[in-house]
Amino acid sequence: MVAYNTLIAGVSLSLVAGLATAADYPAKDVTMIVPWSAGGGTDTIARSLIAEAEECFGTNINVVNKTGAVGAVGMGATAAARNDGYTIGLITFNLSTYGLLSQADLSYEDFDLIQMINQSPGAITVAANSDWQTLGDLMTYAAENPGVVTVGHAGTGGAWHLSAEALASEHGAGFNYVPFDGSANVRTALIGNHVAVATTGIDEMKQLLEAGQVRVLAVNALERAEAFPDIPTIAQAGYPLEAPINDWRGLAAPKGLKPEIKDEIIARIKTCYESESFQALAQERGLPLVYKDPAEFGTFLADLEASLSVAISNLGIGE
Template sequence: MSLTVVLGMTVLTGCGGATAKTSGARAGKSADFPNKPISLIVPFAAGGGTDTTARALAKAAEKVFKQPVTVVNKTGGGGSVGMTEGSNAKSDGYTVTVVTVELTTLPHLGLSPITYQNFKPVGMMNYEPAAITVRADSPWQTMKDFLDYAKANPGKVRLGNSGTGAIWHLAAAALEKETGTKFNHIPFEGAAPAITALLGGHVDAVPVSPPEVKSQVESGKLRSLAVLDDKPAEVLPGVKTLKEETGIAFDYIGTWRGLGVPKDTPDEIVQALSEGFLKGMEDEEFKAFMKKNGLTIVSKDSSSFGQYVKENDERFGKLIPELGLSKK
């Protein structure tokens, strides 16, 4: 498990970021915050990766806030239902929402009524890149083999993804665009069924996260060819990055999780939440949970996370229409 921490509270323009500057009166207003339980909305089902990560962080944050942090699952719409409810909550800091990369993709797909601008960012907690993975008996031994074949045989490589317009479809589309290849994208209802299809020989490869293929790679059933990131994934030892394998590097697409509050939440409350949850991410039990599950802690404070989300939104605002997926 790797831990990346980006700190430094600054003023954001157009990102809804918190500022460190408050008057004495306003600072006093948050001096006793929080003084009652905090609700943490998770926009996905109980038991999934986002839910279990949120529950582990909630447990760690309780030690910091000295108040219960209660997870509430609000599912539907690929995360849109829960994030919409969170954005419309009371702006007092007592309802925090787990926001995911879908906050910056669903609006451009015409599938969500809200955008990142409906939130003030609290902080980022996790990031996972894509890894191109094939069956152990695949004829492609390297990423170069895979891309060379794809270039020579446009549309023949069947690439299973987690759904049309979902993050792993977009990650594969970005790879396609940057390498001059053309894949046959096969959508499934999530990464797990795409991996099952790969194991059964129904697709040739999947572009999902390292933790999602970790157990199958370790058992010798699958083989990852490259990680689409600037650095290798700890859970896939020996697997190089795309740049190390091919010399190709670009602005990779991956999945992330963070926290947000309604856009009108006072800045000093946002700062208190950001500092508290960041401290929670340093908790040994939380770090042990993330390592056990092969997840990477990438920690950004309110300002840094706000800028990161804005850049993601701008990128998907260009890529999704290019793919003909925009329904606006």
């Protein structure tokens, strides 16, 4: 009986300690690891989401950019961090391809998922001084001069690399791909005429487009982007794809969070996501928001990996 009472007391204390931990959370600043360079689309989303973190989350959230290895350095750092609720991270499309491309031993199953933030359609963009006025001009030249057209992208096997290659393969064009660490660097290379074409998320080109520094030839998606109604889809430009590859971004934490802490993070991040300021910023920047809770997010990622396995095999860039 004494042992039983001791056991019950221990369990009760453990439950109280867990509740106290949840009640006290967050007791200090939180770190958000972004696996891509400052100024890129993922970094912009992260900083916009937590711009008013004290109000919507309850404490400061400090963004730390850890770049390299097509995002695996930063995402790996999130997965390896202490699972105490004080480190969260952006996860991106590349997480769905690491295993398929033998780039890193890392998958969505190595994290506690928090939420999906957005899905972005791709864009095929040239500098404003480019001779190519339409997607047809570009594709015709790339078909007649295979390997000459340089295309900047944010990493081998990433969404924009795969989306551009799927377009090229389907329509007989031959691109020469140039990888960068993040789309911010791709944009710099494009306007500096170091690459002839950029493949990025269309939202990542919004400011340069409005400034007249670039020309978006087409949206690499089935439908026009709501924030860019004047830009045709690849099909409308004469180069259809049955299933264009789009990007996604989400939030995750190191595996093994205490359930009560995980629930707190999910609820608090959702409050930031739903805030008027973030929603307004997203609309201003042409960022297409898509919310999925952890269960929906996990289902989406499992299904995507199955689809990408086929796509990567067809493109001949897998193992």
